[in-house]
Amino acid sequence: xxxAYTVLYQQGSSGLGxxxxxxxxxxxxxxxxRVSGYYGSKTTGAVKIxxxxxHLAITGKVNQRTLDRLRSLTSTPTDAALYNLxxxxxxxxxxxxxxxxxRMRYVRGGNIVRxxxxxxxxxxxxxxxxxxxxxxxxxxxxxxxxxTPMPYAMFFNGGQAVHYSSDFAARGYAGCSHGCVNVRNxxxxxWVFDQIRIGDRVVVYRS
Numbered sequence: 001x002x003x004a005y006t007v008l009y010q011q012g013s014s015g016l017g018x019x020x021x022x023x024x025x026x027x028x029x030x031x032x033x034r035v036s037g038y039y040g041s042k043t044t045g046a047v048k049i050x051x052x053x054x055h056l057a058i059t060g061k062v063n064q065r066t067l068d069r070l071r072s073l074t075s076t077p078t079d080a081a082l083y084n085l086x087x088x089x090x091x092x093x094x095x096x097x098x099x100x101x102x103r104m105r106y107v108r109g110g111n112i113v114r115x116x117x118x119x120x121x122x123x124x125x126x127x128x129x130x131x132x133x134x135x136x137x138x139x140x141x142x143x144x145x146x147x148t149p150m151p152y153a154m155f156f157n158g159g160q161a162v163h164y165s166s167d168f169a170a171r172g173y174a175g176c177s178h179g180c181v182n183v184r185n186x187x188x189x190x191w192v193f194d195q196i197r198i199g200d201r202v203v204v205y206r207s
Contacts, residue, residue, distance in 0.1 A: 003064055010061040013039040016082075021062060023077035024070050025050060034100070034207060035084055079112045084207035088131050093196065095154070095162055097181055097204040099129070102173070104162065104181060106192045114192060119168045119175070119182040121160075127179050132156040132202045139193065146178060151186075152193040156202040164189045 009018055018039045025031035030053075031046035044060040051058045054069050062070075080090055083105065089096035090110040097104045097118060104118040120127040134154045141153035141163065153163040165182035167175050172184070181204070183189040 005063050005065065007059075007061045007063055008067060009039055011039055011041065011044050018043070019082045020077055021047075021067070021070065023081040024074040026081065027074045027077075028070075035082060036101075078110065079107070080110060083112060083115075085110075085112075086203050086205045086207070088201070088203045088205075093200045095134075095156075095181075095192070095196065095200070095202045097127075097162070097202065098207050099127070099204065100207045104183060106195065113195075114188055116183050116185045116188045116192075117168075119165065119173060119177060119184070121179040122176040125177070125179045127177070127181055127204060128157050128160060129204045129206065130157075132204070134196055134198055134200050134202060137193065137196070137198065150180070152183075152189045154193065154196055154202070162189075162202065 009021060014037055016037065019035050019037040022031055022035045022043055025046045026035065028050065030049050031043065033042045047062060048058050048060045050070065051066060056066055056069065079085065084098065085096055085107065089107045094107045095104060096107045099120060102118055103115055105115045106113045134156050136155040138153045141150040143150055150161060150163040153161040155161040160179045162181040162183065164186050165184060168182040169184040
């Protein structure tokens with residue numbers, strides 16, 4: 001089979017390549033879902049519409065010919081497009097916290113510098129959504145309420161902070177916080193802690 005017709009992506013595929021396809025289809029106003037990196041029924045339907053509009057074989061699968069045509073008609077996706085960044089994350093230094101995909105991204109000038117898994121508050125102590133500013137940093141913080149370690153704490157709203165959690169590192173998403181944004185990668189949060197300054201923004205949202 002000619003390489004132009006070999007299927008590269010189809011329903012069930014996942015990864016960065018799929019994200020790029022979804023973002024480009026979104027730019028064409030054909031795909032309206034989240035850029036998730038998973039090639040599901042919505043992506044299949046959008047690809048079919050694109051193929052129909054471009055007089056290509058309507059398969060819902062992406063081969064090299066479809067990909068080349070899509071690339072020629074769209075721009076290279078930005079980090080914001082690939083990872084559903086909130087518009088409030090696109091300027092300055094921001095801790096961009098996406099509850100939907102459970103990730104926190106350190107964004108600088110609209111570009112993702114580092115990304116890490118994040119865990120949020122339990123149902124009775126939810127992590128508040130909105131735009132905030134870091135008003136205090138405490139490298140070796142211990143909670144005065146729960147008496148638990150909160151290393152690399154960056155407080156952004158009342159007692160809620162972004163910080164390393166050994167419980168998250170050990171138990172993953174089986175647990176939850178008391179409203180804070182937990183990070184389980186200690187080296188990543190330590191690095192981010194050194195980058196963030198008082199007054200930098202924290203944006204917590206659902207994409």
